[in-house]
Amino acid sequence: MDKRVREAYEYIASKISLKPKIALILGSGLGFLANEVKNAQHISYKDIPHFPYSTAPGHEGKLVFGELFGKEVVVLSGRFHIYEGWNPTDIKLVIHTLKLLGIERMLVTNAAGAINTSYTPGDIVMVKDVINLMFRNPLRGPNDEDIGPRFPDMLGAFDRDWMEKVKEVFPEMKEGVYIAVTGPTYETPAEIKAFRKLGADLVGMSTVPELIVCAHSGIKALVFSCATNMAAGVLEQPLSHEEVVEVANKVKEKFIEVVRKALEVLE
Numbered sequence: 001m002d003k004r005v006r007e008a009y010e011y012i013a014s015k016i017s018l019k020p021k022i023a024l025i026l027g028s029g030l031g032f033l034a035n036e037v038k039n040a041q042h043i044s045y046k047d048i049p050h051f052p053y054s055t056a057p058g059h060e061g062k063l064v065f066g067e068l069f070g071k072e073v074v075v076l077s078g079r080f081h082i083y084e085g086w087n088p089t090d091i092k093l094v095i096h097t098l099k100l101l102g103i104e105r106m107l108v109t110n111a112a113g114a115i116n117t118s119y120t121p122g123d124i125v126m127v128k129d130v131i132n133l134m135f136r137n138p139l140r141g142p143n144d145e146d147i148g149p150r151f152p153d154m155l156g157a158f159d160r161d162w163m164e165k166v167k168e169v170f171p172e173m174k175e176g177v178y179i180a181v182t183g184p185t186y187e188t189p190a191e192i193k194a195f196r197k198l199g200a201d202l203v204g205m206s207t208v209p210e211l212i213v214c215a216h217s218g219i220k221a222l223v224f225s226c227a228t229n230m231a232a233g234v235l236e237q238p239l240s241h242e243e244v245v246e247v248a249n250k251v252k253e254k255f256i257e258v259v260r261k262a263l264e265v266l267e
């Protein structure tokens with residue numbers, strides 16, 4: 001066990017008595033979900049030994065423990081991106097710490113560009129698979145045998161039962177393949193055309209590192225993308241983070257409803 005994970009875990013455990021089994025990661029413009037947590041206890045990422053901290057606009061940078069729609073959770077209000085300068089292994093440290101805290105399920109959310117032209121901005125899409133085009137892997141380096149195998153299976157990363165239960169409640173929910181790039185530039189139109197040929201429906205700059213470490217650690221994931229914009233070149237207009245955050249906030253009620261139902265379908 002990486003002693004940094006042990007130290008991060010011990011710090012958090014010394015502050016929080018709650019033992020949630022579900023973690024949520026909030027993507028750009030989706031931080032409002034943290035405000036729905038009842039009896040919230042906050043820990044700033046900057047106070048946790050060895051933790052990275054959020055620098056991306058619209059990412060708060062704290063753990064929020066409490067109750068969300070009847071379930072004990074820890075919400076990661078703000079995530080860590082490769083483009084901020086974090087190493088994928090920094091993301092590994094965070095997820096391994098959650099594993100030590102007893103997390104068994106992860107609800108991952110992100111804001112993504114819509115490559116699939118049947119999507120419209122504001123759609124909430126269930127991610128059914130990912131393509132890692134970050135040319136990085138958080139598991140590179142020595143393996144933490146006490147957390148997971150050297151060569152993890154990725155098929156098991158997604159909680160397919162949880163996905164089925166959510167689809168029963170939202171039969172019209174679209175599903176898609178998310179391709180991850182490092183960013184921070186948005187894509188060129190040529191890249192989007194290429195990614196479409198690769199079978200991607202959504203593009204973003206996060207989520208895959210977290211998902212890989214979930215697969216390694218045996219944490220089962222459910223992933224929602226908010227398609228905040230049509231990907232580069234689909235429309236003539238330029239892309240901006242302001243638009244991403246604005247559209248994510250526009251669908252706040254719908255997004256909260258999806259997360260509420262996704263938690264309620266769990267026993």
Ligand SMILES: O=P(O)(O)O[C@H]1O[C@H](CO)[C@@H](O)[C@H]1O
Pocket residue numbers: 026027028056079081109110111112183204205206207240241244
């Ligand atoms: O993936 P999340 O954190 O939702 O954020 C997405 O939105 C930002 C770009 O507007 C990038 O950070 C991209 O990854």
Ligand SMILES: Nc1nc2[nH]cnc2c(=O)[nH]1
Pocket residue numbers: 111112113114181183185186187203204205228229230231232239244
């Ligand atoms: N890479 C990438 N990330 C996004 N996040 C929100 N929209 C986009 C996009 O179009 N591309």
